[in-house]
Amino acid sequence: MPNTKRRRLVATTVAVALGATALAACGSSGDTGEAASGPVSLTYWTWTPGMDKVVDLWNKGQGKKEQITVTVKKQASGDSLITKILTAHKAKQAPDLVQAEYQALPTLVSNDALADISKNVGDAKNEFADGVWQQTTLGTDAVYAIPQDIGPMMFYYRQDLFKKYGLTVPTTWDQFAETARKLKKASPDTDLTTFSANDSGLFAGLAQQAGAKWWTASGNKWKVGINDAASQKVAKFWGGLVKEGVIDNQPMYTPAWNKALDTGKQIAWVSAVWAPGTLTTAAPDTKGKWAMAPLPQWSAGENVTGSWGGSSTAVTTDSKHQAAAAEFAAWLNTDKDALNALAKESGIYPASKAAQTSGAFLTPPDYFANQADFYTQAAKIAETTAPSAWGPNVNVAYASFNDAFGAAAKNKSDFAAALDSMQDETVADLKKQGFGVAQ
Amino acid sequence: MxxxxxxxxxxxxxxxxxxxxxxxxxxxxxxxxxxxxxxxxxxxxxxxxxxxxxxxxxxxxxAGFQNYTAALTDDELLGGALHVLGYGCIVVPVMLGLALLFALMLDADKVRLAPFTRLAIFLPYAIPGVVAALLWGFLYLPDVSPFYFVLAKLGLPQPDLLDGGPLYLALSNIAVWGGTGFNMIVIYTALQAIPAEVYEAAELDGATPLQIALRIKIPMVAPSLVLTFFFSIIATLQVYNEPTTLKPLTNSLPTTWSPLMKVYQDAFGKGDIYAAAAEATLIAFVTLVLSFGFLRAANRRNKQEAAR
Structure with missing residues (x-):
């Protein structure tokens, strides 16, 4: 998600802390109370900042009444946490509750690490958009997680510089390309944006918007469609812009990128609802000069977006108190006070529909004070999120994306070929592991 | 108990x-x-x-030997080995050459500010590898580097240090900057241990300082040179921090640039700990063969010279 630099630092610190956690976990295996009777204590692995304060609300309120105490263990985000959960699960020592990005759920489920909590979550389903909820069921009758935050994608641009260069906000990708060309002509040193190969989530979201279905299950087999027509279209579009030289090809989240955003060398960013947080640290001097608009569309009149980031709360099969854990997960992501605290303490954009337009989201983010209806628009855009299709080895596809698209962006070569190699590596990995793969 | x-x-x-x-x-x-x-x-x-x-x-x-055959025929692992070979060919000679040169200069008779200089050369070694790589990474990025600012002001060419051949130099530079001090201290300590009579005898025979350095000091610190070479080979084969830290800054560094990065990527990126275990075993084996092979060769030479 937003700040990879911080994520990496956290990863290092947590790697050290892990040793301590693993030892502590060995010690605590004695506490095996009955699920329904007596006090229950749960461990929760999450990377969300400020989560301990939100959990305090539970421990002092509802949790106290039901004698369910939750302890937060801060972790690194993303793939490294998945590996850690799987390792702990191997030793039957996974924590009761874990935070997991949507695309990681199939991997965790295929390792039998996540419990089916469909019986314990009541009518939580109604709180969420169908497309969001579907990611936690993997299309089955089971429920493997409760959605926490989502990352609907949007288009961010420098309002003042768009005016200065005589540009209009693109509503289709064709217009987007034209805007990039027009800007290059008006100011050769300025780029509309960059194609960054260091965050696969962005490209996955763009492909999702175009209607790509990267993993689909048919019968007993997985069908991998990473190089399907929709993804090809997206890859060729961005590859074309890079080759033409009308957008930059350098990665995001570098000091150089921060500077480019802050000094107006790059004047737009295709991002998600969490962008205000990233922009606040990356481009502090341009506060109030940015504006948000819906993502450009593939054909005029359409209204679809992809998602980039977002995560859920899941209960593990190792938990001895799955019902209690599920109850907490449902409370955390549907209770009004909990969601308010999550917005305030952790700055997340909630998956819960009701929370998207209440409490903390009645006023725009500080950085976008100039756009009063920021969150009203965001909620509308979130509703248009295309369905996603994740499979059991997203991590392999993502790893392959970094290298294949990194090289293609650098050499300004064929992006479609990079997409093919991503497809081939993903299929080869599935076959190697023995999954059923449909051709 | x-x-x-x-x-x-x-x-x-x-x-x-x-x-x-x-x-x-x-x-x-x-x-x-x-x-x-x-x-x-x-x-x-x-x-x-x-x-x-x-x-x-x-x-x-x-799996039998499947993981091993897969690792041995893996383009990324072999490519990583070649990257490291190129990197090592720059790092090891430059770092040890500089370390020896600095040690000899500090050991010379008339040196001012020797303790300060020694500390100054050694200091980078005390900086953690990741911090050093971040620091240099910022200096390599044209948009934020003061060096590029000066180059631009002077109208000089501004090479892209994070791509192609210069990338090897950029990576090597970090290792040399961080490692020279440590190796210098090892060699310098050995120089200090040479008895003064040896120099006295050489001076009486009319040897110049240069001759003393080449004919007496260097042969007498040969065991330290062997040791530092041994350490450097191992450190080179295990290079991980620098490329991993620079990776997010450029498209030119794949996630599997060095063999250890490949192991990390397979274990934690792709979640295949079995392949990663096989690769790690292979790397350990190659490191063992190379470093001990070198030690044996060096020892044999020493013995031959002693016999002469």
């Missing part, structure tokens, strides 16, 4: 074993056992049936 009763029954004979026990236990627990486990994993693989959803769909099965 040996009880008095124990001590009496084993007597003096048992004492050495009792003293060895803590070290042996620690060695077994934290060294032999993990290595053994990694070896075991390297012969295993995962087998999933069908869609792989639900319990029992995933099993660990015997």
């Amino acid at each position: 040996t009880t008095p009763a124990h001590r009496r029954s084993y007597g003096v004979k048992g004492a050495p074993y009792a003293f060895l026990l803590p070290a042996t236990i620690l060695f077994c627990l934290f060294f032999a056992l993990p290595i053994g486990y990694a070896l075991w994993l390297s012969f295993r693989k995962v087998h999933v049936s069908g869609l792989g959803l639900g319990s029992g769909a995933r099993q660990e099965v015997w």
